[in-house]
Amino acid sequence: xxxxxGVIPALVTPFKxxxxxxxxxxxxxLDYLEKYVDAVVPAGTTGxxxxxxxxxxxxxxxxxxxxxxxxxxxGAGSNSTREAVYLAKEVEKAGADAAMLVTPYYNKPxxxxxxxxxxxxxxxxxxxxxAYNVPxxxxxxxxxxxxxxxxxxxxxxxxxxxSGNLKQIAEIIRRTPEDFVxxxxxxxxxxxxxxLGGKGVISVAANIAPKLMKEMYTAFKEGNVEKxxxxxxxxxxxxxxxxxxxxxxxxxxxxxxxxxAAGKPRMPxxxxxxxxxxxxxxxxxxLGLL
Numbered sequence: 001x002x003x004x005x006g007v008i009p010a011l012v013t014p015f016k017x018x019x020x021x022x023x024x025x026x027x028x029x030l031d032y033l034e035k036y037v038d039a040v041v042p043a044g045t046t047g048x049x050x051x052x053x054x055x056x057x058x059x060x061x062x063x064x065x066x067x068x069x070x071x072x073x074x075g076a077g078s079n080s081t082r083e084a085v086y087l088a089k090e091v092e093k094a095g096a097d098a099a100m101l102v103t104p105y106y107n108k109p110x111x112x113x114x115x116x117x118x119x120x121x122x123x124x125x126x127x128x129x130x131a132y133n134v135p136x137x138x139x140x141x142x143x144x145x146x147x148x149x150x151x152x153x154x155x156x157x158x159x160x161x162x163s164g165n166l167k168q169i170a171e172i173i174r175r176t177p178e179d180f181v182x183x184x185x186x187x188x189x190x191x192x193x194x195x196l197g198g199k200g201v202i203s204v205a206a207n208i209a210p211k212l213m214k215e216m217y218t219a220f221k222e223g224n225v226e227k228x229x230x231x232x233x234x235x236x237x238x239x240x241x242x243x244x245x246x247x248x249x250x251x252x253x254x255x256x257x258x259x260x261a262a263g264k265p266r267m268p269x270x271x272x273x274x275x276x277x278x279x280x281x282x283x284x285x286x287l288g289l290l
Contacts, residue, residue, distance in 0.1 A: 003071045005199040006038030007213045009206035010046035015263035025261025034069045036210035043075035046248045051266040058090045065095030077102030081117045085124045098128040105138035134162040144171040151176040160185045160202045173197040188239040191232040241283045
């Protein structure tokens with residue numbers, strides 16, 4: 001088993017009241033998670049990388065790498081290849097076990113540009129690289145054809161696939177080697193992706209329900225698909241409510257309600273409103289999380 005398989009929470013970045021990073025809060029959250037999860041991802045989308053300065057981004061990865069008991073996949077993407085190289089190198093120096101790079105957003109590279117982007121970054125670091133495809137946020141889709149080419153580069157070891165397109169996911173798995181790790185980027189698709197040959201999930205829900213997520217994953221790995229399916233349906237309301245607003249607004253509110261560290265999201269994101277908070281509370285209560 002690769003060290004980058006299984007249940008992998010995309011960590012929130014907790015903030016203090018003045019919106020400085022709450023490092024003690026990070027440690028508290030890791031204590032809650034590490035009994036169940038297989039790795040963690042700091043400074044990704046759920047970690048509000050878009051509003052972290054480069055200095056904060058690197059320091060968050062460094063801190064998590066220092067205190068984590070499980071492998072660390074540091075967020076390191078940019079829509080500038082030069083900046084992505086810089087971040088990937090800094091994440092490596094910070095002690096991350098791998099770097100995860102979102103596809104370049106806004107400037108919409110063509111397939112060859114996308115391939116050259118990842119090839120260039122991978123050539124500049126010695127740690128494994130995981131691509132991250134989330135076209136709903138980036139306006140850029142990493143196709144199966146590009147994924148196949150990337151899988152032939154030695155230290156590009158996998159992809160977090162958050163396109164929501166099961167046909168595309170299946171095609172990537174079909175085209176790439178067995179040791180190329182495809183991880184679901186959508187909690188709701190974790191079980192379907194496992195059935196297609198995926199190796200796990202980089203998860204929002206695992207921040208608050210790591211035990212249930214790991215139970216579903218373990219049941220599947222042990223061949224108990226019926227139990228995995230039951231847990232999938234049990235978790236479905238949570239998967240839905242965590243996207244009742246823009247991620248990570250709902251998961252931060254859930255963590256605050258549960259006594260974990262999160263704080264408010266940084267603007268332009270704002271706190272979950274009262275009506276949506278009540279729906280969130282109902283789901284958390286039904287799962288015994290409140």
